[in-house]
Amino acid sequence: MRIGIIGAGALGGTFAALLARAGHDVEVTARGSGLEAIRADGIRLSGGYGEVHARVAAVEVLTERPELVLLCTKAQDAPLALGRHAELIDGVPVVVVQNGLDGVQTAERFLPHSTCVGVLSIIAANYTEPGVVRVTTTAASYLGRGGGPADDESRRIAAILSEAVPVIAIENFRGAQWTKLVVNMLNAVPAIVGRSVQDVLRDRRLRRVVAASMRETVRVGIARGIRFGSLQGLSNARLRLFARVPVAIGQVLPWMMGVRMGNVPNLGSTQQSVRRGQPTEVDHLNGAVVREAILAELDAPVNEALTVLVHEVERIGEFLPDERVLAEVPQ
Structure with a gap:
C-alpha cells in the first residue's frame, strides 16, 4: 500500500520504518536537517522493534496521492501541515497520531471528505539525532474515533497498521x-x-x-x-x-x-x-x-x-x- 507519513519525528519515524519493513511504499515529510538526513541515509530505527534501516522517499510536501495518511506532526503544527496537503489528500483515510484532545477534529475540519481516525501510541521513542530513532518502550497503539464502538473502517485501518506494529481498534476513543x-x-x-x-x-x-x-x-x-x-x-x-x-x-x-x-x-x-x-x-x-x-x-x-x-x-x-x-x- 502507498502510505504517506506527514512528520518523521520520533513516532512518525518509527511508523515509517516499520511500515516500510512490512513491505509498504512509504513517503515521509520532514524539514531541515531531518529531511537532509533521511534523504542521505534513510531512517535508522533501533531498540524495542529491532534494527531497521528504512530507505524511504523524503520530501517537504507529499508528492503522490497516497492510499493512507498518517499525520504525525506535533499538535501545534497540524493546521499548517494539513493546509499544505489538503488538496492532495482530501478523501484519503487519515490517521492522526498526536497527543492532546483535538487532533481528529482538526483533521476533519481541513479534510471534509476524508475518514479521520486517531491513534493513541504508548510507544516511547527518543529522536535526538536527525533520521535516527531509538524505541525505549514498546507497546500496542489504540485506534478509534468518537465515543461509540469501533466501526468497520477503524478495524480495517488498524489491521493495515498492525502489519508493522500492534494497533487495536477500540470503543470510546474520546475517553x-x-x-x-x-x-x-x-x-x-x-x-x-x-x-x-x-x-x-x-x-x-x-x-x-x-x-x-x-x-x-x-x-x-x-x-x-x-x-x-x-x-x-x-x-x-x-x-x-x-x-x-x-x-x-x-x-x-x-x-x-x-x-x-x-x-x-x-x-x-x-x-x-x-x-x-x-x-x-x-x-x-x-x-x-x-x-x-x-x-x-x-x-x-x-x-x-x-x-x-x-x-x-x-x-x-x-x-x-x-x-x-x-x-x-x-x-
Missing part, C-alpha cells in the same frame, strides 16, 4: 484520549528539570508533583463528563478512585509507570523538543487541562504552573533547578 492525557502528565516535570522520566519518578518530591498534575487532570475530566477509556492498565474506575485519594497515596500510580518503562532513559516528547530547540506541545497537554477546567468552571493551578515553567525553559533554553518546580507548583 481513551483523556486517559492518554493523564499518562502524558509524565512529560512536563522532566522537561523542566532536564532529567529522564524514570529519574524524575524515582525522586519522591518530584513524583508528588507529577501525581498532583495527573490527579488534577482526572478531576477535570470527571467534571467534563468523561468516561475514561481503558489504556495501559488504567480504567475509568481506577482513575476515579485515584482522583479521590491523597496525593501522598496517589504517587504509587506514576511510580508504577516508571517501573514499567524499564531502565533505558526515556526523555519524554516534551523534553526532546526542548533539547532540539523546538516548540513543545505543552499547550496541548497541560494547557489542555487548563482550558478544559475553564469550561468546567474549575481551576487547574498545578497544570497552569507547569505550563508556565515549560514555556520558561523554552524561552531561556536552559533547564531549571528542582527547587523551582517544588516552590512554584501547588500540591
